[in-house]
Amino acid sequence: MSSAETRLLQAIAGGDKAAMRELYQRYLPRLGRFLQRVTQDQELIQEAINDVMLTVWQGAAAFRGDSAVSTWILGIAYRKALDKLRSHRRYHDMVSSLPEPRAANDATEDAVQRDLDRMLALLTPEQRAVAELSFEFGYSYPEIAEILEIPANTVKTRMFYARQTMQAWYARASEGKL
Amino acid sequence: MTHHLEIQELLPWFVNGSLNEAEQSLVDEHLDDCDDCSAAVKQLIDLSARFNSAGPAIASPDINTFIDNLPPQAATVPRRSRWQVPVLAACALLVVAAVSMTYLMPDDVYRTLSRSEPGHHSRPVVQVVFSPEATEREIRELLLQGDNQVLSGPSRHGVYRVLLGQTQRSDIYIARLKHNPDVIFVDREEKE
Numbered sequence: 001m002s003s004a005e006t007r008l009l010q011a012i013a014g015g016d017k018a019a020m021r022e023l024y025q026r027y028l029p030r031l032g033r034f035l036q037r038v039t040q041d042q043e044l045i046q047e048a049i050n051d052v053m054l055t056v057w058q059g060a061a062a063f064r065g066d067s068a069v070s071t072w073i074l075g076i077a078y079r080k081a082l083d084k085l086r087s088h089r090r091y092h093d094m095v096s097s098l099p100e101p102r103a104a105n106d107a108t109e110d111a112v113q114r115d116l117d118r119m120l121a122l123l124t125p126e127q128r129a130v131a132e133l134s135f136e137f138g139y140s141y142p143e144i145a146e147i148l149e150i151p152a153n154t155v156k157t158r159m160f161y162a163r164q165t166m167q168a169w170y171a172r173a174s175e176g177k178l
Numbered sequence: 179m180t181h182h183l184e185i186q187e188l189l190p191w192f193v194n195g196s197l198n199e200a201e202q203s204l205v206d207e208h209l210d211d212c213d214d215c216s217a218a219v220k221q222l223i224d225l226s227a228r229f230n231s232a233g234p235a236i237a238s239p240d241i242n243t244f245i246d247n248l249p250p251q252a253a254t255v256p257r258r259s260r261w262q263v264p265v266l267a268a269c270a271l272l273v274v275a276a277v278s279m280t281y282l283m284p285d286d287v288y289r290t291l292s293r294s295e296p297g298h299h300s301r302p303v304v305q306v307v308f309s310p311e312a313t314e315r316e317i318r319e320l321l322l323q324g325d326n327q328v329l330s331g332p333s334r335h336g337v338y339r340v341l342l343g344q345t346q347r348s349d350i351y352i353a354r355l356k357h358n359p360d361v362i363f364v365d366r367e368e369k370e
Contacts, residue, residue: 015251024241032236046239057248059336059362062310066334075335076363079305083365116228135229140196149305149337156187163190163222170221 005069013061024053030070030137031077037132038081038125040117048084052077067146074137075147078129085125119169127162130155182208185215193222302348303329303367304355306338312360320355339367 005026011019028049035048055076063072120128129148133139141159145152185208191197192205209216308317317338321328325343332338342348348366355364 013251017245017248020248021241021245024244028238028241029236036236042237045236049239050244053244054248055362057251058309059307061251062336064334072335079363079365083363086365132229134190134194135226138194138196140194141191143196146334149333149335159190160187163218166225167221 009060009063038129044084048080051080071147122165123162127158130158131162302342304340305367307336307363309360309362
């Protein structure tokens with residue numbers, strides 16, 4: 001556990017806005033990326049980041065230090081992301097729809113991003129969260145279980161089905177059918 | 179075969195290097211003899227590279243406005259120490275259980291605040307997180323409305339899981355809790 005982040009949370013619990021600003025800036029890149037991948041919706045991200053940080057502000061006093069600060073915050077972010085998706089009534093539609101391609105600035109990087117977006121759009125938000133926490137954040141499956149508050153076997157199951165979908169996508173891509 | 183499937187499940191975390199030593203050795207040994215898993219590892223390495231090379235552009239929120247508009251923290255009240263909360267909760271449970279068994283539910287099933295239920299549930303399960311200011315009584319009243327049943331909680335992160343009773347509509351229950359200042363988070367749990 002990062003003692004610096006724990007001290008930040010203690011300061012936040014005491015109403016220290018400078019500490020809140022520091023924590024916000026420290027987590028903004030990670031939260032932005034995680035929420036973007038899980039929600040697949042740019043419009044929701046800023047609102048969701050602020051919601052997460054407001055919950056951190058309000059709940060800092062309740063943080064008991066049993067887990068890492070990052071585990072606690074990503075857990076909040078995951079639940080907020082699902083909450084946002086459902087409240088926007090897009091949850092079920094997103095599973096089967098593909099995102100609009102972004103305007104291409106850097107052709108290569110943009111193509112990679114677009115491919116990944118298309119593939120991730122085939123997964124459920126819950127599967128995307130497991131994939132993102134594994135491949136991008138490098139968490140172990142017990143850590144992901146702790147963040148998402150699900151059993152470790154459920155993490156493996158979600159990854160199993162996510163991989164099946166992604167493998168099918170790879171197969172179609174290699175056949176030029178995408 | 180079982181061993182092969184178990185190894186296959188571990189491959190994503192073999193690729194990100196987060197397996198423990200024993201699991202790492204198991205996968206290493208298996209990969210020497212399994213072409214399927216070796217191919218899967220290559221694909222997972224490619225996938226991991228895609229995740230790491232293709233960062234989506236995120237527009238930065240207005241942090242200043244957010245900080246300026248933060249509500250004041252709740253007045254500092256003496257917080258119960260960490261051991262007092264479970265002890266008080268346990269005492270409360272004992273009293274409630276004793277009363278319930280004696281007067282209220284002589285012929286019914288014994289009901290605790292958090293009774294584990296095996297298997298899947300036909301009724302919706304809702305996750306709730308309370309603010310630190312919420313009292314045990316408030317939490318109990320909010321969770322045990324109607325014939326609700328608390329399946330587990332609070333977890334490390336303060337999450338309670340509530341199985342809604344026959345008389346509860348999940349959308350109404352969730353909407354009601356969302357407007358309660360003692361509730362930080364409430365949402366319906368997805369079925370696996």
